[in-house]
Amino acid sequence: MSARDQILAALTRHPAPPVEPARSESRPEMPANPWSVLEKRLAQNGGRLVHSHSGEWIDSVKWSCEFAELTHVYVATNVPEPSPTPPASQLPATAQLSTLTSRGVGATAKAMRDLEPLEVTVLYADFAVAENGAVWHVPASPLERTAALLAEHLIVLVPASSLVATLHHAYERIALAETRFGWFLSGPSKTADIEQALVLGAHGPRTMQLVALES
Amino acid sequence: MGHVDRAREFVRDESRTKWHDESLWFVRAKRDEAADTVPDWEALRDEAATIKRDALSRLPDLWRQFETAATEAGAVVHWARDAEEHNQIVLNLLEERGFRRVVKSKSMLTEECGLNPFLEARGIEIIDTDLGERIVQLRNERPSHIVMPAIHLKRSEVGKLFEKEMGAPVGLDDPDALTALARQDLRKRFLAAEAGITGVNFAVAETGSFVVVTNEGNADLGTALPSLHIACVGLEKIIPAPGDLAPFLRLLARSATGQPISAYTSHFRGPREAEDIESPAPAMHIVIVDNGRSDLLAQPSFRDALACIRCGACLNTCPVYRRSGGHSYGTTIPGPIGSVLEPSRDPKAHAELPHACTLCGSCTDVCPVRVPLHHQLLTWRAHLAEGGHHPTRRRVAFGLAGRLFAHPRAYEILTKAGRRVARRLPAAWLDRLTSPWTEARTLPPIPARSFREQMRARERQATRGPR
Amino acid sequence: MRVALFVPCYVDQLRPQIGLATLDLLTAAGFEVDFQEEVVCCGQPFLTAGETKRAAALGARFVDAFQNVEAIVTPSGSCAATLRRHLESLVTAPAAASVAAKTFELCEFITKESACPPLSRPFPHRVGLHASCHGLRELGLGTPTETRSATRIDPARELLSRIPELEITSLDRRDECCGFGGTFSVEEAAVSTRMGLDRLEDHGRGGAEIVTSTDVSCLLHLEGLSRRRTLPFEIFHIAEILAASALGHDLRASTEPC
Numbered sequence: 031m032s033a034r035d036q037i038l039a040a041l042t043r044h045p046a047p048p049v050e051p052a053r054s055e056s057r058p059e060m061p062a063n064p065w066s067v068l069e070k071r072l073a074q075n076g077g078r079l080v081h082s083h084s085g086e087w088i089d090s091v092k093w094s095c096e097f098a099e100l101t102h103v104y105v106a107t108n109v110p111e112p113s114p115t116p117p118a119s120q121l122p123a124t125a126q127l128s129t130l131t132s133r134g135v136g137a138t139a140k141a142m143r144d145l146e147p148l149e150v151t152v153l154y155a156d157f158a159v160a161e162n163g164a165v166w167h168v169p170a171s172p173l174e175r176t177a178a179l180l181a182e183h184l185i186v187l188v189p190a191s192s193l194v195a196t197l198h199h200a201y202e203r204i205a206l207a208e209t210r211f212g213w214f215l216s217g218p219s220k221t222a223d224i225e226q227a228l229v230l231g232a233h234g235p236r237t238m239q240l241v242a243l244e245s
Numbered sequence: 246m247g248h249v250d251r252a253r254e255f256v257r258d259e260s261r262t263k264w265h266d267e268s269l270w271f272v273r274a275k276r277d278e279a280a281d282t283v284p285d286w287e288a289l290r291d292e293a294a295t296i297k298r299d300a301l302s303r304l305p306d307l308w309r310q311f312e313t314a315a316t317e318a319g320a321v322v323h324w325a326r327d328a329e330e331h332n333q334i335v336l337n338l339l340e341e342r343g344f345r346r347v348v349k350s351k352s353m354l355t356e357e358c359g360l361n362p363f364l365e366a367r368g369i370e371i372i373d374t375d376l377g378e379r380i381v382q383l384r385n386e387r388p389s390h391i392v393m394p395a396i397h398l399k400r401s402e403v404g405k406l407f408e409k410e411m412g413a414p415v416g417l418d419d420p421d422a423l424t425a426l427a428r429q430d431l432r433k434r435f436l437a438a439e440a441g442i443t444g445v446n447f448a449v450a451e452t453g454s455f456v457v458v459t460n461e462g463n464a465d466l467g468t469a470l471p472s473l474h475i476a477c478v479g480l481e482k483i484i485p486a487p488g489d490l491a492p493f494l495r496l497l498a499r500s501a502t503g504q505p506i507s508a509y510t511s512h513f514r515g516p517r518e519a520e521d522i523e524s525p526a527p528a529m530h531i532v533i534v535d536n537g538r539s540d541l542l543a544q545p546s547f548r549d550a551l552a553c554i555r556c557g558a559c560l561n562t563c564p565v566y567r568r569s570g571g572h573s574y575g576t577t578i579p580g581p582i583g584s585v586l587e588p589s590r591d592p593k594a595h596a597e598l599p600h601a602c603t604l605c606g607s608c609t610d611v612c613p614v615r616v617p618l619h620h621q622l623l624t625w626r627a628h629l630a631e632g633g634h635h636p637t638r639r640r641v642a643f644g645l646a647g648r649l650f651a652h653p654r655a656y657e658i659l660t661k662a663g664r665r666v667a668r669r670l671p672a673a674w675l676d677r678l679t680s681p682w683t684e685a686r687t688l689p690p691i692p693a694r695s696f697r698e699q700m701r702a703r704e705r706q707a708t709r710g711p712r
Numbered sequence: 713m714r715v716a717l718f719v720p721c722y723v724d725q726l727r728p729q730i731g732l733a734t735l736d737l738l739t740a741a742g743f744e745v746d747f748q749e750e751v752v753c754c755g756q757p758f759l760t761a762g763e764t765k766r767a768a769a770l771g772a773r774f775v776d777a778f779q780n781v782e783a784i785v786t787p788s789g790s791c792a793a794t795l796r797r798h799l800e801s802l803v804t805a806p807a808a809a810s811v812a813a814k815t816f817e818l819c820e821f822i823t824k825e826s827a828c829p830p831l832s833r834p835f836p837h838r839v840g841l842h843a844s845c846h847g848l849r850e851l852g853l854g855t856p857t858e859t860r861s862a863t864r865i866d867p868a869r870e871l872l873s874r875i876p877e878l879e880i881t882s883l884d885r886r887d888e889c890c891g892f893g894g895t896f897s898v899e900e901a902a903v904s905t906r907m908g909l910d911r912l913e914d915h916g917r918g919g920a921e922i923v924t925s926t927d928v929s930c931l932l933h934l935e936g937l938s939r940r941r942t943l944p945f946e947i948f949h950i951a952e953i954l955a956a957s958a959l960g961h962d963l964r965a966s967t968e969p970c
Contacts, residue, residue: 034324038305040539041480046548049298051489052291058284071505161283161495162505172517172527176469179462197491197506206487207452210318211517214494214510219462222502223377223393225400226268227420232376233428233435234462253902262906270885277857286860562858564889568906601900603893603907604760606849610858626762635762639895643758647766650721650753651773660725681898685905686936689726696719696728700735700747 060195064160071163075217077238104151104177151181157192164216184235190242247597252569266567273561275503292492294615297552307450314453318515320529328358344439350464351375352444374463389571392557441467445478454514480538481551496613500556552614559608581608596634599625714744718786733955734787740829756794760894768802779807784815789847789926792817823867829958836877840920843887844927881918892933908937
């Protein structure tokens with residue numbers, strides 16, 4: 031008997047009685063000021079909410095340094111226009127950067143490793159969750175996942191109209207059977223493992239800005 | 246040395262005990278605040294508890310379903326009957342590929358199986374990437390808490406450790422700076438790793454997906470770059486459908502640390518896509534582990550403990566855990582849930598643990614999945630007594646007392662005589678006779694007459710009537 | 713209504729005045745009170761030590777003695793809790809379930825029956841109320857700070873709040889365990905002591921002069937710790953305070969020459 035068969039048999043030795051799951055009929059509704067609830071939750075998670083209009087988001091966010099001085103930026107391809115274009119100053123890294131953003135040959139996660147440090151990654155998420163300040167994001171590629179993790183600063187755009195009340199509502203919108211990798215992101219990478227002192231930027235991004243885009 | 250002795254040692258340092266107790270109470274308080282923001286908190290607990298009980302009643306079906314779906318998605322599924330098999334499977338996966346550099350995110354299961362020492366003894370470098378786990382790994386000790394592994398350490402102690410292991414300047418104890426050093430060091434490890442091992446918070450039967458939850462993003466970094474992802478999952482961690490994740494994820498972070506949700510809640514289904522120039526091609530291997538779980542499932546008194554989602558809330562609220570520390574328990578998982586799970590592995594070694602408890606019941610009240618922890622601890626005491634794991638002296642004493650209490654006349658005669666003696670003894674003698682109690686407490690004045698005697702006197706008075 | 717009074721062994725031996733206060737309160741409230749001599753112990757210490765056979769034997773005596781009474785009242789939250797929660801599973805006699813269901817802690821009973829003698833005499837003291845874990849979580853005498861269910865009144869608190877000039881002081885940790893826990897108090901004496909001292913410190917921060925509870929075991933533990941360190945607390949069972957206000961019992965007069 032294989033280990034598998036032995037284990038499956040062992041599980042039927044003295045079976046537990048069936049139980050009817052007490053799934054709730056009613057779920058909490060969208061709060062009165064959902065974005066302000068989300069803002070509070072996001073702030074608890076170490077993130078920051080920014081409201082903006084599609085065309086103006088580049089000006090609404092706080093960049094880690096002068097925008098013109100950024101050289102290592104990853105922008106997801108589904109980020110709506112305007113998309114930040116690299117500055118005119120042509121450092122070798124910038125050439126690689128445009129390779130990344132255009133997803134040309136050589137633009138892989140492995141190549142991403144060599145681009146350390148990545149200053150900013152800009153993502154576009156599907157929807158936000160009011161009760162906990164998280165967004166649901168499906169990276170378009172392993173490259174994008176890596177870029178989200180290696181960047182010092184993370185900017186996530188989400189349509190302001192795409193807001194659900196709770197995780198129950200969230201899972202109604204997620205097709206998990208078709209999702210190779212997807213995550214709820216709720217803030218910068220963080221830890222409180224040293225005497226419970228909150229430190230942002232444990233391994234991944236130190237800051238996260240969530241931009242609610244009004245169309 | 247059991248919990249009693251280690252706890253006594255721990256409590257000797259009054260200020261440190263106070264600090265440890267307050268640190269954990271702080272987390273309990275944050276959990277309370279988070280629960281306040283969820284209007285359907287108790288209904289959620291019911292939902293999560295019953296989904297788990299339902300799943301536990303049909304594990305074989307759910308795992309078969311999971312295996313089919315996960316395999317279809319490109320993952321390879323392995324089955325391990327015990328810790329040794331689990332460790333061997335992981336080792337084989339690494340050796341087949343000639344991999345020697347491994348990063349690992351938090352997994353109490355791998356801790357339970359002793360994976361790290363097993364691999365290290367065979368020349369594999371395995372680095373724990375959760376900061377708290379990394380700290381205890383460097384100190385060569387067990388985590389003292391399942392969610393906050395280094396909660397027992399002060400920043401200065403981490404500082405000293407980092408001086409030794411990470412080239413920190415002498416006297417550095419600022420958590421930001423210490424974390425920055427760890428970030429740098431671990432970033433190198435992530436980039437150099439050939440394989441990433443993760444635990445699994447929830448396996449979803451319907452889709453063959455699983456969820457890994459972190460605040461640091463270390464599970465993601467550990468699996469985004471290396472080509473091999475090994476996910477280790479206990480038999481009890483499966484739930485039927487994607488929608489079932491909602492109640493658990495609404496309860497987990499709030500119960501654990503008072504956060505609305507963790508920073509990263511990652512859903513995996515099969516290996517990541519291959520990129521053109523990637524070699525070797527990404528692979529995902531899932532190791533399903535029994536290691537005593539099917540035994541526990543077969544015990545009606547304790548099977549509910551398998552519902553545990555490892556949030557740690559019971560540890561944070563336990564007044565005994567807070568004042569004795571995780572290392573006092575001598576187990577992989579300490580605290581109330583540990584004291585329920587561990588004795589089933591080795592009743593003899595852990596017979597003390599269900600007694601490291603006042604049965605206050607706070608643990609049961611915070612458990613998001615309604616494991617009746619303090620009732621199970623009480624049940625354990627009966628099992629251990631019957632199994633001969635209780636000290637004989639205690640059993641004899643209770644046997645005598647039990648007989649005495651069943652004979653009211655004998656009880657009255659003996660206690661009357663006892664009180665008479667006690668009232669005549671010098672206080673110091675009496676204290677010594679009752680010393681386990683009087684070590685720290687002063688006895689009250691012993692009454693001359695018991696309640697029964699006074700009742701009888703009253704009755705006699707009443708029948709005599711007024712004079 | 714006739715009620716049976718159950719006085720636990722340690723009240724009988726160490727704090728008989730609590731039994732008398734309970735008896736007098738129930739009598740003043742208009743009940744006819746029978747004291748049942750056949751039952752010494754509810755079996756709780758045996759149950760919590762894992763000695764279920766002994767506990768079952770004592771439980772069976774309890775059922776035998778009390779099966780024909782209307783209600784059983786005891787000045788002990790933990791005894792009432794043990795009986796209500798465990799009697800049925802310990803004792804096979806068919807009357808076990810009904811005996812369990814009619815066993816009450818004192819405050820619970822007089823509140824349920826709306827039968828408290830008027831608490832008219834002032835009690836000008838600051839009183840810290842210790843929530844006994846068994847009373848709180850097994851009997852439901854109050855709302856635990858952990859759960860978010862509908863609020864449950866704490867009968868002890870409610871009764872104390874009726875007493876003129878009595879101030880119930882506050883706590884940082886409203887329902888943390890005192891650390892008695894049965895044999896825990898001697899087996900894990902170090903942690904038990906630490907827990908008890910922390911409770912007293914908490915009461916001290918709230919300004920309590922008196923600490924009270926529905927549970928004598930908690931109080932014996934706290935009082936013992938307090939005496940050893942000559943802390944400025946007086947410890948009384950709630951029955952004693954209620955009897956002082958309702959009946960003019962002198963709290964501090966020892967009923968017995970020592």
